[in-house]
Amino acid sequence: MSKKRKKRPLRGTRTATQSRRWLLPAIGLLVVMLVLLFATTYDSYASVYDAEYVGSETCGECHTITYQEWKVSPHANMTRRPTAASVVGDFTDGAWMLPAEARQSELDDKLPAARMYQENGNYYMALREPDSDQYVPFKVDYVIGYQYRQVYLTQEPGGVLRRLPLQWSTERQDYFSYWNFQENSTPYLHDLWAQMESGNSAWNLFCARCHTTKLTILDTDPAHTDVTWVDAGIACEACHGPGSHHADYFQSNYVNRIVAFVNGRLRGEPVAYIANPPKQEKGEALSVCARCHGPDVTMNTLEVYRTYEPGYSAEGRINDLSPYFKQLALEPGRVDPTVEVWADGQPKGIAMIFRSFIESDCYAQAEVRCYDCHNPHNNKAEAVPGILQPSAVSNDYCLQCHTHLKNRLAEHTKHEPGTAGSFCYDCHMPNEILSIVTGVPSYTRTHLMSSLPDPQNSAIYGLENAPNACTECHADQSVAWAVEQVAAWNDVVGE
Known part of the structure; x- marks a missing residue:
């Protein structure tokens, strides 16, 4: 039985396989041309400056690996509600006695200056009243830090998050009077109470900017200091600036992502609608670090550092602290x-x-x-x-x-x-x-x-x-x- 011969395609015609071989490169070339067109005609990434803060969870939807890495870092866990996982101080049966040089009465010799305990799922630091055996309990509403020391905040009726006078030293595994230790002064009991009345202990006003993201102070009266923040802790936008335009741009369509890749990776242009330190001038990039990590702030520059925000200004310039680095x-x-x-x-x-x-x-x-x-x-x-x-x-x-x-x-x-x-x-x-x-x-x-x-x-x-x-x-x-x-x-x- 003779074998049937396969029909050969007529000259000038292409098989489906051959067509596909041409089709894929053609599509690829078209995509590249479109990308280059968009990349060429696209107005500056820094053309819109009224972005809003969206929070770290939004960032984590795309930047999954970086987000998970950050999530367990000290930056992310700087400001937290008190829980068994976040509290490192002794609140089981904690007590702090005045040091010998600070004791001024028999009560000071017998009774702790402060007791730390838990009750109904809450954490408390109770300070003893001077010349008395009575204690005034302060509910701990937030804890700050945990690596080296932990600060305890109580929220007052007027909104102030008041820093309690005793902090936990991780190295000493004990409480200590932070400000007395800083000033090398004696921590008398009346001094601990005086610290509770000082404007400097209003954490909202003097410390919170470096421990939260996008802090907004609603009232600057130390006795009534309501604040809001986007993230409790040092989150993505604390360094990269508000990200709403960045997120909207990348989530709108895939072409934008390809354009951003071409402009960012191949052309070295800034990342779309967000501050990215490797693409910034050195002083601009390091401003986000300088703000909190030892910038030599003086009284003349205090307000400049306090009001600094990362990212673009309303005029379209990266906010820059470098002119104030050396005052x-x-x-x-x-x-x-x-x-x-x-x-x-x-x-x-x-x-x-x-x-x-x-x-x-x-x-x-x-x-x-x-x-x-x-x-x-x-x-x-x-x-x-x-x-x-x-x-x-x-x-x-x-x-x-x-x-x-x-x-x-x-x-x-x-x-x-x-x-x-x-x-x-x-x-x-x-x-x-x-x-x-x-x-x-x-x-x-x-x-x-x-x-x-x-x-x-x-x-x-x-x-x-x-x-x-x-x-x-x-x-x-x-x-x-x-x-x-x-x-x-x-x-x-x-x-």
Whole structure:
């Protein structure tokens, strides 16, 4: 039986398969042409500036991975209602006695100044009245923080969220009188009550802007301070600005998403209708960090920082705090603000940590940015390729710029590779920033990134007034030894 021969298509005709081969590229080309057309004719992404805040949950609908990462971060959980999961202080049978130097009566020796307890699902801090055995209970309505210390707020009838005088120190695992510890003053019982009446304890007015997103103060009277916020905590729009136009644009159709990809990824243009720090000028981008992380705020700039909002202004410019980064010289004995500068003019207090950074050449002459090392979406996770890598022992980030040192690290550091002192930050970012906010004095790394450790200043002013990197590690050695050691190295300044 003979086999049937397959019919061949007539010349000049195409099979379905061949047609599909042409159809798909044609469609793809059409899409690309449309995208390029839209991308070319599309007016500036920053053309509408009246966006509204939409809340972090709306952001999470698209940015799922980042949202979930942020959701468990300290930023997200800064301001919370008191629950078994959020309260870290002892409210089971908590009590706080006045320290010996603050006791002025037999009652002070016998009775706690405060009791912390739970009742009917609520948390209470009860303060004892002076010269009395009676306690006045204050219901805890919000808790602030949890990593280093926890603040407790009670809401008064007039709307004020009043900061209670005792806070929980995570390191001490005990309560302490925060403001007395800050001022190095005696926490008498009458002083604790006086703190409850101070305008500074109206958390709504003086602290809430850095612990919430889009805080709106409805009344500025310290006795009647109603406020609203979009997110309790440091949420997406606290750094990226209001997102309603951004969300509407991307959710309206898929073409907009493709256009945004072309403009953003291929052309390097700003992200549609939202502030995105990597696409911003350095000062603009870091304004969101500076606002709360040690910007050296003075009385002259206090209102500027308090009213700053991220994102675009009504005129279409990114709101920028960088003109206010340096308002006063770093001079010892400054009174505005106080005790923030070492005797040799180096930044001292935790409220100066960002100021220390902008004093550095890494800020002035390079493009070093906070989020190179600190992950803003999970502010306890290390960023890559920053120096805060999981090993915490890497010079890779610094060597991206200081390439001439890559093959001569041992010669430069005078320390064996892989040991303390061989890492850039050991000498150029020593622990010289004093923090007393946790109830335990501690030091964190300065971000000044000075050219060389200078034990000579410690010799001039005293180690307690001008610390240095050398004796931080070599605590068993004298300042004179450190001075001689550095002189003997005869290293090149500025490397």
